[in-house]
Amino acid sequence: MTLISSLADHIERYIKALLDQTEQRSLEIRRVELAELFECVPSQINYVLKTRFSNERGYIVESRRGGGGYIRIIRLEPRHRRDICTWIYETVGDSIEAEEAEGLLAQLLDHDHLSRKDAVVIRSLLTQETQGLEKTLANRARAVLLRSMLLLLLHGS
Amino acid sequence: MTLISSLADHIERYIKALLDQTEQRSLEIRRVELAELFECVPSQINYVLKTRFSNERGYIVESRRGGGGYIRIIRLEPRHRRDICTWIYETVGDSIEAEEAEGLLAQLLDHDHLSRKDAVVIRSLLTQETQGLEKTLANRARAVLLRSMLLLLLHGS
DNA sequence: ATACAGATGGTCAGTAAAGGTCAAACAGAA
DNA sequence: TTCTGTTTGACCTTTACTGACCATCTGTAT
Structure with missing residues (x-):
């Protein structure tokens, strides 16, 4: 830390x-x-x-x-592994603000569904890929990226 | 210099x-x-x-x-891994066709930098997130997504 | 019941303490 | 010269912290 x-x-x-x-x-x-x-x-x-x-x-x-x-x-109680994907889809949706995304990551970290290292990389990529975009667009891009990266990681292990 | x-x-x-x-x-x-x-x-x-x-x-x-x-x-990573990351940045660029992306995945699979399972998930997510988009846009979205997912996997534990 | 007093916690605006950005000036190499 | 990379400084944004003032709850005396 x-x-x-x-x-x-x-x-x-x-x-x-x-x-x-x-x-x-x-x-x-x-x-x-x-x-x-x-x-x-x-x-x-x-x-x-x-x-x-x-x-x-x-x-x-x-x-x-x-x-x-x-x-x-x-x-709050951690989600069961099985439900997490659904929960991620719901939370992220089509568009997500940077702060909401951070909250989601924090929660996944808190309940050990995400490693610190992965969280760091995800944060960095989200910032990098959305910077300079107009806000609405950035929120959509962030949603697509975050969803994909999280689902990828969760499917892996 | x-x-x-x-x-x-x-x-x-x-x-x-x-x-x-x-x-x-x-x-x-x-x-x-x-x-x-x-x-x-x-x-x-x-x-x-x-x-x-x-x-x-x-x-x-x-x-x-x-x-x-x-x-x-x-x-994030020792030298040789960082080289792969650089190579990914260069190969993917700002925009990438579906076939090019497939070629890249195949190459990474060949060299054991990617598991079969991860490749499957990545393909699925790429298709899912780019379908219905106008081609130019799809290529851009594919580039951002592919880059992010690959870097995440390569950087992660 | 009512009223008041003491004990808690809440809010908000202001100040301080970082780091970020951007464009202009500058310096070296080709 | 011209091009590229470096250095600077003015101005901006975000986060942390404080204190004055406000709201709410409990208990007790009338």
Whole structure:
């Protein structure tokens, strides 16, 4: 992973480690406590949740305010191997934004359906082949490419 | 080419030395730091990356802006594999006919750079994604797809 | 019930900290 | 000269982080 890390990266890793460690599907935290642990303002936690634990990336975040408030982070269940192709077709569709594509890759990575190396190559090729294209066109090209590359890899093993 | 090595050459050698030295296949740098080290403007680093660490040469460069930003340089494959990648870039080009593509696949199969199964999937995807397109367009789409899929397989584990 | 207080978390806009782009100037070789 | 590759700097985009202010929940006193 990254050697150079921002605070947000550290918090992200910490939360993911907790999720892995507890073998639970979900995890509850108190915003202030996490903020104190990392010596930052509480809103930093929201930033991390928003950017790293989005729905796109396969997480659901629930929370409650007031006394006894909490933030619950839920990692969505990985798809079964068999269903993944269908899911990819649905998610990618005819057109996909760069951010959505990244979310999809992140999710596949999270659940070990994709190697880090393959993800890196896919990202690079997507960027390379869509740069300079007009947005609508880029989104279509990205969809075709992403779909093909993922299906190719999944059919392989 | 200048007799005396240009600054860009020095930076290139420095980065390659770091890659060799660390035995890693990737390396992270901070653009400003490298620029300070070589006493040049930061954009000089971009120039070096663009001209010396391109995809065609077997490297992938990822980066992130903002606080805690970085540039990651990944060396994908040893020399001979990189040569194959270069050859693929040249052979496929911007546009490729179906028969040419088939010839390329056959050659890669012959030399065991491609499994039979992968070839089957690639053929299927190429057909599926280009059918119905006007010929010129189909040839372009085929080129982009073929290139991406082959490079992905060759770079992957 | 109502009202208030304390305890949480949420939002948003502003600032800072990276890296990216592009075109013009420059330098060497043919 | 002319062509190609190098170097620079002004300006742009993205990401991270903070803090002031807002919304919501619980509990308790009236």
